[in-house]
Amino acid sequence: ETGVTQSPTHLIKTRGQQVTLRCSSQSGHNTVSWYQQALGQGPQFIFQYYREEENGRGNFPPRFSGLQFPNYSSELNVNALELDDSALYLCASSSSTGSYGYTFGSGTRLTVV
């Protein structure tokens, strides 16, 4: 399997609810990063995982959390959803060794109402 796959593609949630987004890394990649892209803006770094541990975090509150599994797939969890959390959530995988390459998935479009 090649490429980064994300699920679901679209999601509508109510303010205050919790959401889990999923990402399968590209084959051979052991590092995964999550980004939030608001409409008309560039992606903003949320956090990165390497060897199942958080390896850097952007300016996002603790209600944004994540997991990386032994097969390098990953989850992004957001608690207590706010209207401003509405965005495209992108997952990017990379290899800690080898040539440069951050491969992005197509993202999950989250709408909070």
Next chain:
Amino acid sequence: QKEVEQDPGPLSVPEGAIVSLNCTYSNSAFQYFMWYRQYSRKGPELLMYTYSSGNKEDGRFTAQVDKSSKYISLFIRDSQPSDSATYLCAMKVGSSNTGKLIFGQGTTLQVKP
């Protein structure tokens, strides 16, 4: 002031034109410079990647980095309607495959037949 500034456009050109896209940045520690293309409802796709200063050419695309001016450019020759997309510049410090990418806002390009 944002770390990376990019004119959001939109930029509209006729087919066959030479397109120039630019970003400026404030962090002199940036070492890796990238250009991504993002079609509507898709994730960013890496176009060009440059380490430190200099030029890099790939087909119709040329990337330039001027670290002394903190300025990067992407040139598209013989532009095609299929080049219509949002172009994102991105930069990072440190190891090529770990750490966060800092994106510009993105420039929307439309190439008219």
